[in-house]
Amino acid sequence: MHAWLCENPIGVDALTWKELPTPQPGAGEVLIEIQAASLNFPDLLIVQNKYQMKPALPFVPGSEYAGVVRAVGDGVKQLQVGQTVACLSGTGGFGTHTLAPAKLCMPLPDGFPAVDAAAFIMTYATSHHALIDRGQLKAGETVLILGAAGGVGTAAIQIAKAAGAKVIAAASTAEKCELCKAQGADATINYGTENLREAIKTLTDGKGPDVVYDPVGGDLAEPAFRSIAWRGRYLVIGFAGGPIPALPLNLPLLKGASLVGVFWGDFARREPQANSTMMSELARWYAEGRIKPVIDRTMPMSELKAAYARMGSRAVMGKLVMVN
């Protein structure tokens, strides 16, 4: 097998494509031949030692992938050799093969291509858990989605529309706003050229959004929070924009609003039954055509460094997927 190896987490340039012995699965594990692996923002952070999870060195990055089970370890009853699965195991995806815990593998029904499956779990699970569970988004409410053309952002547009909400999608370019419209957004704000607060005021008749979905942070967070509606819920998803913003605590008081943390990974670990119910609903929505990953492009696995550069330069719209 071959894989991109991170021996020194000082950035993407230090990754090397290496031939490695093909491992045999231990108890509870499966060997997967990887067909597709998507890039998520944490994949960018983990090779710079900036992510909360710090794997032992050396490791193969690539949190999320899909492929074919080639061998099963002792005690694995639910998966068979030849079956196609998607898996989010945190590492291992940027190679030709990987070992994965069987309990993290989602068997794929017919009609679920590997490219879509590799781009599915992280973004849709995060956005569903955020909007429906943590945010209690209801039909008829208005949600503002920041970074709306990104991975979690595009999933959030589709899920909010599936929930019957009015979606205001905000992004940094006109091209990204067009993509958000095509995904079902009712209105868009280009925060590269427009004043965010003024635009929100105009689009909500001064009332503000009931829910704000924020994977960007930085300078957008405070104006977005200042715009929120009475009893609003501000969902803290991530900080792709860089600095972790600070918020004056009089703002939640004045709006009777809530600042709501979202950590899907820990939700899945702490509440596996609730997570599994949610994943079943998402798989059903996919089969019904209500949600579908937006694929920015597929690239050969050998071009991983170029893919990382594309994500780091804010060029990706939807999801980038590496294929073998």
Ligand SMILES: NC(=O)c1ccc[n+]([C@@H]2O[C@H](COP(=O)([O-])OP(=O)(O)OC[C@H]3O[C@@H](n4cnc5c(N)ncnc54)[C@H](OP(=O)(O)O)[C@@H]3O)[C@@H](O)[C@H]2O)c1
């Ligand atoms: N809380 C959770 O459970 C959870 C789960 C998954 C992901 N996350 C977090 O969610 C965030 C987004 O993840 P993603 O996979 O959707 O990433 P992504 O596809 O790269 O999208 C991030 C968006 O952030 C905006 N952005 C602003 N400044 C940026 C910069 N300097 N570099 C890159 N992007 C920038 C970009 O939109 P514009 O150009 O339109 O501003 C971009 O589309 C990350 O912080 C990630 O860690 C959190």
